Amino acid sequence: MNTKLLVALVIVIIAVAAAALLLLQQPQQASTQTTQTPSKGNIYVIYDIGGRGDLSFNDMAYLGASKAAKDFGLGLKEVQSKTQDDYVPNLRATARSGDAALVVAVGFLMTDAVKQVSQEYPNAKFAIIDGYIPDRPNVLSVLYRENEGSALVGALAALTAYHFNCTKVGIVLGMEIPVLWKFEIGYAYGVRWAERYLSQKFGKNVKFDVLYIYTGSFNDPAKGKQAAEVMLAQGVCVIYQAAGATGLGVFEAVAEAGKKAGRNMGPPFAIGVDANQDYLKPGFILASMMKRVDVGVYTAAKMAVEGNFKGGVLELGLKEGGVSVSTLNDLQQFIEIGVSAGAVRREDADKIVATVSDMRSKIPSWIWEAVDQLKQDIIAGREKVPLPTAQDQVVQLRKELGLGVAG
Template sequence: MTKAAALLLAGGMALSACASDEEPGGTASETGGSGSEELRIGLAYDTGGRGDRSFNDSAYAGVERAIDEFGGTVQEFSPNDDGSNRAEGLANLAQEGFNPVIAVGFAYDEVLGDVAADFPDTTFAQVDGSVDAPEYKGDNVTGLLFAEEQGSFLAGVAAALKSETGQVGFVGGVETPLIQKFQAGFEAGVAAVDPAITVNSQYISPAGDFSGFNDPARGEILAQGMFDAGADIVYHASGGSGTGVFRAAAASGGRAIGVDSDQYQTVDDPALQAVIMTSMLKRVDNAVYAFIADFVEGGVEGGTDIVNDLSTEGVGLATTGGFIDDIQDQIDDYRQQIVDGDIEVPTTP
């Protein structure tokens, strides 16, 4: 067992809010801590960059934790709006001697293999990208994957147990197989509690258009339509667009379920914080930290995927705010059934 697996089994530290006044994507930043300053980490973000209060921030939290423990620096890269400079960004990090280089998001699928081949002495990892998809990326790449459908199932259980109208919603950022895992798990969790509850699932943008992860206005429009149609709880898997979902919930007197980070802790507006009943935790921070720890200790195997699920606490539900305390026993029962294999959660809607 690698240290990554062991650390995920242990759970790890609670995710901290990662928003910073420092502009990401341009300069190296150094965090205090003991250890060798030779550790130089390259972090290539997904659409929206650091400050999304969700996916990218969680990845940065893992890097920040590693630097606190081992010392070193991090160089951040944020892609342009159309993502056309992703390959260049990765290559520049490797060329400048940052190692390991961590790519955040499946959008790097098409370029990471070629970049990794050009820099065989650099160790790469990809969050939400398999070593074998769309084709084998190389022995110097590790895939950091998650059972999003399992955590989303628990979000569906919570929504079904808390819904008073018998209608709930799901807002996805981009209609891709990855985000469809969130949808599938959520719908299955709702149905497990009460198949009579209606789930309205919609996407902000189609496959190939990544703007859906950074379009709060459109997220608000979709969610508002769901609330207007009778939904009282909406779950989003839409990155930075989730702020719009929270605004719609606040305007409608409804509830929202966040994603990736504990978004109750990361939003600034108390009015939005008050509507977030829970968040589906995708512990990107734990996975990134554990990968870096393995790298520091020489334990990265490469050419393999590490899957983080409910059994390793790689996914789960946040309890901050106490909104789901009264149903925690039921949520825990469903969780155990999934871990034991009694419930197999679908990955497609």
């Protein structure tokens, strides 16, 4: 055979073999890529330093993100921030991944980091919970009218205290940041509304002391317990916690005080926050002011997937279902969160529901009806709960509403 013809034939055989090998490899590569990254991308959740397992704010964000991932065919990637120095690196890593359908920053403390990274990555979509960044086309600021929901539990606290012949209520908070002013002032407003209600309904001139403490932390149950113990020692009988995982210590203090007094349910009572936390110390948690972070995260993801995402502000209050007072109907769902976190045993679920139901049945119906009246008045605009946005406003409102520092 001609040497040139033989060389050419060998080259053709090699080329055909290489092409066949390439065709055999392609389906396997495509399958791996599809498994690792859904076609619609991932929803990334950057948690605040409290992290998953707080049974509160961060866990509510996970609830919304996991539902969105399931409903919209997204992958779910969770990123924990150990310190505030992690915010920018975590956000950058997710934004440059190339597979982020949406990056969710959970918490006000990430505001500056989101401002920086969203400018560096203008094509990435960001949603920030509680941060106010109104002028970026790629950032959706999800805000809540916590002042409205806090007013409801403020009224509930005062009216329940009155029923048990007590005139002192309190609120334990985390770090003093603007979003928490809404909890503090809204709560006090609800207490003062209760005073007016009692005057109109019963002709009673009742004056409540409203005490507050900022613990400086969202992740220190010991500080929450200490703050609650200070209030209990001063005669406070209902304590609202707005402190993330720090507030778990409030529940401990209240339940211990009740059991020490020989009771299996309040008073004293605590009031939970963000999630339905009524199951954590059943019988001693009067209700929870639910802040539906899950609804905000889910809505932002829906907008991103459906191509309707745009920067600006999404504000959720009583009217939109963004805040509410916990009910027995949603209790079971949140018990499951507790089970997943190892805070509740599954075999205790039925007993917990029965205890919470029993406790609520002992609160007179007129109290729950009064709280609902306030809710309807707020939605209709007949009652306007103050919304502080600056330090001088908070100082003035504290004076007008008669708040005092505990201790």
